[in-house]
Amino acid sequence: MSTTRELLTLEQYVAEVLRLVPDPTPVEVVALDDAHGRVLAGAVTARGQVPAFANSAMDGYAVRWADVADAPVELAVVGEVPAGSPHDPAIGPGECVRIMTGAPVPGDADTIVPVELTDGGEQRVHVTAAPERGQGAHVRGAGEDLRAGDLVAEPGTTLTARVLSSVAAAGHAEVPVRRRPVVAVAATGDELVAPGGELGRGQVYESNATHLAATAREQGADVVVPPTVRDEAALVVRALDELAARADVVVLTGGASVGAYDVARDVLTEHAGATYRHVRVQPGKPQGWALWQGTPVVALPGNPVSAAISFEVVVRPLLDALLGRAPRPTTRAVAATGWRSPPGRRQLVPVRITQGEDLRPLATPSHRRGSASHMVTSLAGADALAEVPEETTEVAPGDLLTIRSLA
Template sequence: MTLSCFDLGERMLSVGEARVRLASLIEAPLPAEHVALAELYGRVLAEDAVSPIDVPQNTNAAMDGIALAWPLADELPGEWRVVGEVLAGRCFDETLRAGECVRITTGAPLPTGADTVIMLEQLEEYGATLAVQQPEAVRRCQHVRQAGEDIPRGHTALHAGTRLGAAELGLLASLGLAEASVHCRPRVAIFSTGDEVTAPGEPLPLAGIHDANRYTLAGLLAEQGAELIDLGILPDNREAMVAALSDAAGHADMVITSGGVSVGHADFTRAALETVGRLAFWRIAIRPGRPLACGLLGERGVPFLGLPGNPVAVMVTFLQFVVPLLSKLQGRSEREPLRLTAIADEALKSRLGRTDFLRGRYYADTDGRLHVCSTGAQGSGILSSMVAANCLIELTDDRDGADPGETVSIQPLHRLP
């Protein structure tokens, strides 16, 4: 593998280099399966969705009113004779003649010969005729949706690699597609390790910590459309860990852990991982977020990522390094995080040669310009700072901070309303 995660000297990697090298862990996307429309939310198309019909199917009215044929004289008469009506879901089988019109509702197909709709609010009724108010304001072909103007028959409506949200599901439904071919969800196994790690809800020992990272990872994986395999809390026991990892390597598509993979001598996780697979340890010029381990487990070569143990570092490294790999597994192009530019409202500290990710809050001023400030203390164990944040402020390795008024790059964070 070129630029493999294992081809590494002792020097510190930049964030960009780490992303490139990590990509070597994924050789191909997961296979495809056909899934019913109702179950497609969040899935990623494995092949183009091609429209079998014109959308809309018929040229139809965009307004309630009357449909008519524009006169050859190109001057619109002030009165029209009503010869019928067309409701949505119905058709008018006759061809309109000069001076005739039909009442029509929004979405109803235009009769043969009709090419213009005048909205109801512009009409006055006089017996069997309708008078048009301000006829000079009427334009030929107004308030008409042409057949296929949204999506013509045979046109690619959605490309392979598209993640399906609410709008995309509606589009597939409008094509009459009851299912689609999508990549399988990545099955991601996660676990926590250590005799000091205590499950939430259980009494906390004097030297214990509650298991926060596993639940943070579960939420992050759900956002990325992955299927969680929760291995729970594994004890500091090499045999138990080897058994759990061997089992995960047999049916997971990726294994992620946080903490417990340092180069320390009393590290059971590291020893177990090296028994089950091949492991590399990286020093990355990033804060928070080091060290990071990567590797392949079992005969299938399942990608493994060992994230740092501090809660904020877990989230930052997941967003920078794990998200691109999950995207690649689902057949999406490798993508950089979404970035916006904002004006710093305060001095922001960083260090040359290292990329710093600060937790921040951005907002728009009255002129629509984005501003950002930090959430305060930036320790990598302060998880409340991530709760307060709606973005990461990215200070790249070529700058030593930012002064008030300078522009900085921000990465918006997913937040439930």
């Protein structure tokens, strides 16, 4: 087996992997109650005006401006309009109507006087001062928020609580969304023991599948996690056959490098003509991909930090493509401390983001060993990845860094 692999930049390798999924997942229509966290497959527009009618922004009295412009003044109270009322009481000169927040403004009124500017009378009311905003004060106009046909949310939008609220306010009970992609996450290796088991010599607790499965769910996927796959060719073949039949994407961890016992690599190469690359990143240099019975397979390194970071920079874009979702934008932060970076490779360092005294975001490595690929506990304290360019060998405090959020 040759240990020579083509060396690619991260962008070049991700472009290769993205060609495995030319189309997003199919569209399905779901009720708003089932839509939280889903990704819109089509534009949502307002069914009508929002608000649908002119309504009061305050508890108080609906009046004609001409009657209160020279306040103080006393007016006759000729009616009452609570929120949800269909009534439109007539208002003549010297008259007013008590009104509650959100209630439709009577057709004869053009201004709301807050109750705080009155004595709160029920038959007659003394208005002590006219609203400072003048005519039209505290009236929410029909269509002030949205007009019929206005865009509420565009395709590719993740339906957060905030977006769902807007969709509901625009009159929709259902939305078109992308089907959740099914991601199978399989950890491979004889050295792996399930958490809670007893470790023998040379064994470690398996954590990659736990981490990557949870991350995939957070990113909008349904997840299949089989038991750990042992380093036997027949077992790897059987696992791939079963997972490829159930999933849109299979993610393998372990066996992606150039070692003599990387069985997953050998199986994918022999049975699926897999492509393996060296990527100019640290950690996460060995990477691979294949099509197994038509299903994309992404092979990640087995070291926990390498696997986690590789998932973020390689598999996340794949899920974005399947969901028709725009990639998450990067941000910037200032290095709070200094560290070294390997020459010729883009370093991806788990960091914590805090706020400096000057209010600028600060990036601090979450582990004293920085991006060491086996330091799994560095992930628990991280909320982002800091990128160090390939040509940089040392980061100094105050250097400006590109940041990828892990949230």
